[in-house]
Amino acid sequence: MSLDISNERGTPLDQQKFTWKDIAGEPYSKLDDDAFTRVRQILMHGVEQEACRFKHFAARFNPDLRLPLARVRRVDHLQATMVNWLMPGDQSPLETTIGYEQVAIEVTAHVAAVEPDPYMAQVYRFGLLEDFDHLYRYAALMDRLCGKDANNILQSYTDVMPGRPTSVEHRAPEDDLRRHYEKTQAAPLTKIHAALITGSEWQTRDYYLTVGPTFADPVARLLYAEIAAIEEQHVTQYEALSDPRETWLEKWLVQEATEVYAYWSCYCQEQNPRIKQIWERFLSYELGHLRLVRELMQEVEKRDPAELLPAEFPEPLSFSSHREFVRQTLTEEVLLRARGFDIVPPDLESPASVAYREQLNASGSPSELVAAGYRWKPGTELTDRRVREAEFVSLVQEEAAQ
Amino acid sequence: MSKNDRPTDIGINRTGIALSPVDGPRMTEGAKAMPPSSDGSARDAAVLRFRYAVEAGEIGHMPPPLSLRGVAEAAVQLLKGHKGNVLLDKLGERLAFERSGVRLYDGLILKLEASGSWEGGPTLEDLVSFRADEARHFEWMVEAMTALGADATAMTPSADLTAVESLGVLQVISDPRTGLAQALHAQQIAELADVAGWDLLSTLAGSLGHGELAAQCRLALTQENLHAASVARWLRAHVETAAHGELARAS
Numbered sequence: 001m002s003l004d005i006s007n008e009r010g011t012p013l014d015q016q017k018f019t020w021k022d023i024a025g026e027p028y029s030k031l032d033d034d035a036f037t038r039v040r041q042i043l044m045h046g047v048e049q050e051a052c053r054f055k056h057f058a059a060r061f062n063p064d065l066r067l068p069l070a071r072v073r074r075v076d077h078l079q080a081t082m083v084n085w086l087m088p089g090d091q092s093p094l095e096t097t098i099g100y101e102q103v104a105i106e107v108t109a110h111v112a113a114v115e116p117d118p119y120m121a122q123v124y125r126f127g128l129l130e131d132f133d134h135l136y137r138y139a140a141l142m143d144r145l146c147g148k149d150a151n152n153i154l155q156s157y158t159d160v161m162p163g164r165p166t167s168v169e170h171r172a173p174e175d176d177l178r179r180h181y182e183k184t185q186a187a188p189l190t191k192i193h194a195a196l197i198t199g200s201e202w203q204t205r206d207y208y209l210t211v212g213p214t215f216a217d218p219v220a221r222l223l224y225a226e227i228a229a230i231e232e233q234h235v236t237q238y239e240a241l242s243d244p245r246e247t248w249l250e251k252w253l254v255q256e257a258t259e260v261y262a263y264w265s266c267y268c269q270e271q272n273p274r275i276k277q278i279w280e281r282f283l284s285y286e287l288g289h290l291r292l293v294r295e296l297m298q299e300v301e302k303r304d305p306a307e308l309l310p311a312e313f314p315e316p317l318s319f320s321s322h323r324e325f326v327r328q329t330l331t332e333e334v335l336l337r338a339r340g341f342d343i344v345p346p347d348l349e350s351p352a353s354v355a356y357r358e359q360l361n362a363s364g365s366p367s368e369l370v371a372a373g374y375r376w377k378p379g380t381e382l383t384d385r386r387v388r389e390a391e392f393v394s395l396v397q398e399e400a401a402q
Numbered sequence: 403m404s405k406n407d408r409p410t411d412i413g414i415n416r417t418g419i420a421l422s423p424v425d426g427p428r429m430t431e432g433a434k435a436m437p438p439s440s441d442g443s444a445r446d447a448a449v450l451r452f453r454y455a456v457e458a459g460e461i462g463h464m465p466p467p468l469s470l471r472g473v474a475e476a477a478v479q480l481l482k483g484h485k486g487n488v489l490l491d492k493l494g495e496r497l498a499f500e501r502s503g504v505r506l507y508d509g510l511i512l513k514l515e516a517s518g519s520w521e522g523g524p525t526l527e528d529l530v531s532f533r534a535d536e537a538r539h540f541e542w543m544v545e546a547m548t549a550l551g552a553d554a555t556a557m558t559p560s561a562d563l564t565a566v567e568s569l570g571v572l573q574v575i576s577d578p579r580t581g582l583a584q585a586l587h588a589q590q591i592a593e594l595a596d597v598a599g600w601d602l603l604s605t606l607a608g609s610l611g612h613g614e615l616a617a618q619c620r621l622a623l624t625q626e627n628l629h630a631a632s633v634a635r636w637l638r639a640h641v642e643t644a645a646h647g648e649l650a651r652a653s
Contacts, residue, residue, distance in 0.1 A: 026579075031415045089577050133439075144444045156422035156429050161436035218454040219447045321425060327432070369450060372442025376433040378419045378426070381444075390443070395452045 002312045003264045005257070010287025013071060018078045026274070027088035030095070033272055035102065035155040036319040040266045040279070041086045042096075042103045043200055047262050048080030050199025054255050058248050065248065068296060072289050079282055086275065093211040094146065094220075097138050098153040100204050104131035105158050107200060109322035111193045112329070114315070120190055120241060123178050124197065125329045126336060126343050127234055132326060133163030133367075134227050140371035143380045145217055151378060157321040160376035164334050166367035169230045170360050172352035175338040176236040183243035183250065188257065188310040194241040195258040196317075201238055205231035222366035229360075249297050250308060256290040257309055265316035461563070464491055465556045485610055490550065492603050494558030496622075497543035498565060499592075499599060500536050502572070506592060507533035509575040513582040522639025523582070528632065535625045542622065546615055564599075568592060583640045586633055593630040600626050 028037050055073040059066045087096065108131060112124035139150035139160045150160055181190050205228055212224025242251070263283035270276035294305040337349035374381065381387045419426040464487045511529045519525065547554040574580055574588035604619030 031417055034416060088579075089573055136439075144447060151419060151429070152417040155416050156419055156425035159429055159432045161433050162439035165439045218451060323425070323428065323432075364450070368440045369442075369446050371438060372440050372444070372446035373438050374444075375436075375438055378430055387444075393445075395449060399452075 002314055003260070004312045005260060005287070005290065005309060006306060006311055008287045009291055010289070011281075011284040013075065013288055013292060016075045016285050016288065018082065023078060023082045024085045025082065027086050028272060028275060030088050030091045030153075033275075035099075035153065035157055036106075037270065037272050037275060038087075038099045038153070039103050039106060039319055040270065041083055041275075042099050042203075043107055044262060044266060044279075044282075045080055045084045046103075046200040046203035047196065047259055048076050048083060049203045049206075050195065051076040051255055051259060052080060053199075053202070054251065058252060062248050064300075065296070068292065069252075072292065075285060075289070079285065082278070083282075086278075092146075093214060094138065094142050095148075095153050097208070097211070098135065098142065098150045100207060101131055101135035101138060102154055102158050103200060104128075104204060105135060105326065106319065106322055107317065108197060109325050109329075110318045110320075111197060113322065113325050115190060115193055116187045117181060117190050119179060120181065120193065122343050123237065123241065124193070125333055126338070127197075127201075127237060128326065129163040129330060129334055130166070130169045130230060130234070131163075132159075132330065133166050133169070134230070136160055136162050136374075136376070137166055137223060137227065137367045137371050139376055140374040141220055141223055143374070143376070143382075144370070145220060147380060147382065149378065149380050150376070157323075159323060159326065162371070163330060164336075166227060166230060167361055167365040168337075168357060169233070170353070170357035171233060171338055172350060172356045173236065175340060175350045175353045176233045176240075177341060178237055178240040179341045180241055180243045183246045186243070188254075188308070191242070191254045192258045192261050194238060195254050196262060198235060198238040198242070199258075201231055201234040205235055219366065219370055223370050226366045247301065249293065249301055253290075253293050253297060253305055253308055256286060256293050259286040260290055261313050262317065264313060265319070268316045269319045460559070462559050464558055465553055468551050468553055486550075489606060489610055489612070490547065490552045491558045491560045492599075492606055493543055493547050493550075493552070494554075494556065495560035495564050496599055496603055496619075497540060497547065497554060498557065498561035499568070499596060500540035500543060502565065502568060503536035503592065503596065504533055504540060506571065506575055506589060507536055509572075510582070510585055510589060513575070513580070513585045517581050519582060520640055520643050522643070523636045524586070524632070532629050532632070535622075535629070539622045539625075542618055546618070564595075567595070583637065583644075586637055586640075590630070590633045590637065593626065593633050596626045597623065597630050 028041065030038075052073055055069045055076065059069045059073075062069070091099075105128060108124050108128045112121050112128055115121040115124060135150070135154075135158065142148050142150050154160070181194065183191075208224050208228035208231060212221060212228060215221050215224065242254075246254070260283065263279050263286055267276060267279040267283050270279055294309075297303055297305045333343075335346045336343050337346050338344065338353065339348055339350040377383050414421075419430070422429075507529055510524075511526065511533065514524060514526055514529055544554040568591075571588045571592050575585045600619050600623035604616050604623055607619055608616035
């Protein structure tokens with residue numbers, strides 16, 4: 001299966017139209033649809049959000065591109081809304097959070113497994129183990145605060161167990177920067193991966209910052225604040241992978257190619273026919289956007305965009321369980337840390353990061369607290385009689401005794 | 403598209419681990435084999451929550467009293483001191499609850515019109531009549547608060563919390579994917595809480611010497627008891643009909 005992006009023309013921009021009924025259509029079923037339908041929905045919202053964000057920044061620096069940027073961005077915005085509105089009203093913010101972490105794990109694992117540049121692949125594996133740990137912490141919160149099982153959302157595709165502990169993921173800013181790819185040498189897929197994962201992580205950061213304070217529970221508020229900080233670090237890490245010397249049009253081209261690649265991947269694997277139609281329609285829209293940017297590049301930079309793009313995408317992004325890859329990475333790399341641009345053994349960790357996290361964790365670690373002694377079990381830890389029938393000890397009396 | 407006619411996955415609920423005969427056991431074994439990253443239990447978080455509970459401030463307070471000009475002298479006397487605020491807070495709570503109750507019935511009426519009822523279920527007239535009760539109770543509370551010199555547009559702390567408590571009820575009733583019986587199950591929570599709310603308020607008003615208000619609250623209580631009993635009866639009829647496989651619509 002492959003997609004020939006040089007000959008597919010897509011839907012012309014002036015024919016990309018929406019109605020409010022389209023935009024706020026029927027959501028997927030939290031209960032019946034496959035977990036990877038939710039994964040695709042969350043991922044594509046992140047991709048569209050990144051598309052809008054990129055175009056806003058580009059418009060601030062490129063007066064001559066403002067009109068085409070605004071035209072394409074308007075469609076991106078409506079696509080983002082339509083994709084996000086596929087989320088059902090019975091899915092709580094914490095359940096959606098579990099979905100976000102499943103996206104971060106399974107999509108990043110795929111990217112890490114197929115990324116051709118070994119340094120980039122290591123960076124993705126490094127981030128993967130951190131998002132893997134976030135899932136464990138949120139699952140513990142869901143179990144212990146709400147009495148609900150995270151696996152109702154995960155559908156057994158993704159493990160719930162500790163990764164690199166969130167409490168040690170806090171790093172000094174200089175240890176979150178990474179080396180960027182060289183725009184003239186990097187494979188197109190390397191560029192696409194960087195744009196894809198940056199967008200995904202950015203929406204996760206924004207989501208946690210938005211929903212974190214909607215919780216009343218202090219432990220939930222603390223945990224969202226802590227993990228949002230790591231997502232901010234991840235955005236710093238992943239956006240550093242793109243070559244800052246790319247022109248705005250080069251970056252725009254990569255962004256559109258990323259959207260084409262991602263929608264094509266969704267289209268190839270979607271099981272829900274109604275949602276598959278959305279992916280097909282938006283794939284065609286993105287091919288239209290890509291064509292427009294190719295023409296702009298020829299017109300403005302007098303360059304052939306074909307030199308920057310793959311002729312075709314060989315394999316779609318795999319929306320599937322990466323359990324073995326994640327477990328192997330966990331076994332081999334969980335202890336790794338960062339120092340400057342490099343991923344290093346723990347004894348070489350940057351002293352600046354050690355000092356930074358000691359200060360942040362000085363009054364306790366929310367992520368350690370929420371999952372103290374926690375092991376995920378099907379049906380929640382309350383299926384364990386020892387937990388269910390644990391002896392009651394009054395906190396007031398305990399405090400008084402101390 | 404009918405709720406029972408999804409082309410992709412008819413009748414497949416994928417949330418349980420039994421639906422994943424290969425992945426499920428691997429996930430369970432993996433979680434069992436990997437120790438937690440730190441010792442302790444849920445009690446660690448409980449200790450922190452306890453400290454926050456001890457140290458936290460309030461959600462909010464009662465608004466300052468309006469001018470008592472024009473308010474009957476007897477009412478002024480009855481409102482003096484802290485007891486007045488307790489009563490006004492609870493009046494504000496019932497006011498908000500009944501006002502939202504009107505909107506909940508709007509949602510239920512829409513559901514019934516969209517998907518019909520069942521034998522022994524509510525009629526449109528039942529729901530329209532109950533909606534009118536909620537609207538009247540709201541009006542009574544506006545009048546009662548105004549007569550006591552309070553601002554009936556203010557959100558008192560209990561009014562705020564009762565709206566937070568009801569969030570899920572509204573979410574179920576307003577979801578176009580839920581049927582009338584599912585929506586009525588949510589409404590049952592509201593009706594049971596409403597009965598308890600009027601019972602409490604009538605007792606409080608009586609104990610503070612507001613005889614007329616207490617009588618009005620008891621009347622509302624009688625009507626809400628009828629609502630709660632009716633909803634329970636409709637739901638019973640629904641499950642019995644459904645269990646016998648005789649339900650055509652409105653699942």
